[in-house]
Amino acid sequence: MIPIAQPIISDEEIAEVVKVLKSGFIAQGPKVAEFEEKFAEYIGVEHAVATTSGTTALHVALMALGIEKGDEVITTPFSFAATANSILFTGATPVFADINSQTYNINPQKIQEAITDKTKAIIPVHLYGQPANMGPIRKIAEEHNLWIIEDAAQAHGAQYQDQMVGSLGDIACFSFYPTKNMTTGEGGMITTDSDELADTARMLRSHGEGERYKHTILGYNFRMTDIAAAIGLVQLKRLDGFTKSRIENAEYLTTHINTIEGITPPFVLDKVKHVFHQYTVRVENGRRDDVKDFLTGLGIGTGVHYPKTIYNQKLYQGLGIGGNCPQAEKAASQVLSLPVHPGLSTEDLTEIVDLLEEASEKFFQ
Numbered sequence: 508m509i510p511i512a513q514p515i516i517s518d519e520e521i522a523e524v525v526k527v528l529k530s531g532f533i534a535q536g537p538k539v540a541e542f543e544e545k546f547a548e549y550i551g552v553e554h555a556v557a558t559t560s561g562t563t564a565l566h567v568a569l570m571a572l573g574i575e576k577g578d579e580v581i582t583t584p585f586s587f588a589a590t591a592n593s594i595l596f597t598g599a600t601p602v603f604a605d606i607n608s609q610t611y612n613i614n615p616q617k618i619q620e621a622i623t624d625k626t627k628a629i630i631p632v633h634l635y636g637q638p639a640n641m642g643p644i645r646k647i648a649e650e651h652n653l654w655i656i657e658d659a660a661q662a663h664g665a666q667y668q669d670q671m672v673g674s675l676g677d678i679a680c681f682s683f684y685p686t687k688n689m690t691t692g693e694g695g696m697i698t699t700d701s702d703e704l705a706d707t708a709r710m711l712r713s714h715g716e717g718e719r720y721k722h723t724i725l726g727y728n729f730r731m732t733d734i735a736a737a738i739g740l741v742q743l744k745r746l747d748g749f750t751k752s753r754i755e756n757a758e759y760l761t762t763h764i765n766t767i768e769g770i771t772p773p774f775v776l777d778k779v780k781h782v783f784h785q786y787t788v789r790v791e792n793g794r795r796d797d798v799k800d801f802l803t804g805l806g807i808g809t810g811v812h813y814p815k816t817i818y819n820q821k822l823y824q825g826l827g828i829g830g831n832c833p834q835a836e837k838a839a840s841q842v843l844s845l846p847v848h849p850g851l852s853t854e855d856l857t858e859i860v861d862l863l864e865e866a867s868e869k870f871f872q
C-alpha cells in the first residue's frame with residue numbers, strides 16, 4: 508500500500524523528545540520559545556506564537572483581531588471545515604466566495620463581490636500548498652480596510668513572488684497535524700509582524716494572562732507542549748528537504764499525467780512556489796469515484812480534498828449559512844489527491860502513473 512500521507516520521523520526527533528521528557532519540563536517552556544523564535548525567523552516575521560492546533564491558531568488570530576458577533580469574514584468554501592469553523596467560534600458569520608477553477612484558491616473578484624458594510628476580514632487559504640493570489644487580495648483589503656488572516660495550514664515554506672506565506676497578511680496560521688508538510692503530532696503556529704497582535708495572541712492562548720495569575724481578558728488553554736515543540740524544531744530543520752522532494756515528486760507526476768486522457772494535473776501560477784501539501788488532479792466525466800476505487804483496490808492511497816463545499820455541510824445548512832459557488836461545487840465532485848509525500852520511492856511514482864494510465868484506459872476509452 509502506498510499511503511496518501513506519511514509523517515517522516517527520524518531518530519533525531521525521537522532523541523529530542525526523550526531529552527525533553529527527561530528534563531522534567533514537559534509543558535510550554537524553553538522548547539516552545541525556541542521553536543517560536545526559529546519559526547518566525549524561517550517565515551521572516553517578527554513573531555510566532557505556538558498553539559495546540561491550526562484550528563486554535565485560527566480561533567486565536569480572529570479573536571486577537573477583535574472579530575466578533577455581527578461581523579462578516581469572507582473565505583473560501585473549498586477548504587477543510589476548520590477554516591470557516593474558526594469564524595463561527597467568534598460569533599461572526601462566514602461568507603463564502605467562489606474559487607478559481609484552475610488553482611482551487613479563492614477568486615479575488617468573488618471576494619470583491621461579497622463585501623458588505625459588515626465585512627471585517629478575509630481568510631484566504633493556500634490550498635494544497637499553493638499560495639492564494641495575494642496581490643489582488645491585498646489590494647482589495649487595503650481599499651476596504653479589511654484584515655487578512657492567511658490560512659497557511661497546508662503551505663509551510665510556500666512563496667508568493669519570493670515572499671514567504673505567513674508574512675503576506677496581518678496574521679497567519681499554520682498546522683502541524685501529522686499529514687502536513689511538517690508535524691509536531693498536533694500543533695499550530697500564528698505568525699505576525701504586529702507586536703500588539705502577538706501579545707494578545709499569547710494572552711488568548713493562556714487564560715488571558717499577561718502575567719501569571721493576572722487575567723486581563725478571557726483566554727483559553729491552547730498552549731503547545733515542549734514535547735511537541737522538540738519534534739517541531741527538528742522537522743523545521745528538515746522542512747526544505749521535505750519540500751524539495753514534494754516538488755520533485757509533483758514534477759514527475761505532472762510530466763507523466765499531462766498526456767493521460769481524462770485527468771488534469773495541478774496548475775501552478777508562475778509567480779509562486781507551490782509546496783505540494785497535496786497533489787490534486789481533476790477527473791473528468793463524473794468518473795472521480797471510479798478512478799479512486801480502482802486505485803485504492805490496487806494499493807494506492809488517495810484522498811478527496813474536499814468532497815463537499817463547507818456551506819453544504821449539515822452544520823452550515825442547520826445554521827442557515829449558504830453559498831453560491833459553482834466552481835467550488837464542481838471541484839468537490841472532481842478532485843482526487845494522489846500521494847506526493849517525501850516517503851515515495853521512484854518505483855512508487857512509476858506505479859502511481861502506470862495505474863492511473865490503466866484507470867484512464869478503463870474509464871475514458
Ligand SMILES: Cc1ncc(COP(=O)(O)O)c(C=O)c1O
Pocket residue numbers: 560561562563586587589590632658660661681682683684694695
Ligand atoms: C486549510 C486548513 N485549515 C485549518 C486546518 C486545521 O488545522 P488542525 O488540524 O491543526 O487543527 C487544516 C488542517 O487540518 C487545514 O487543512
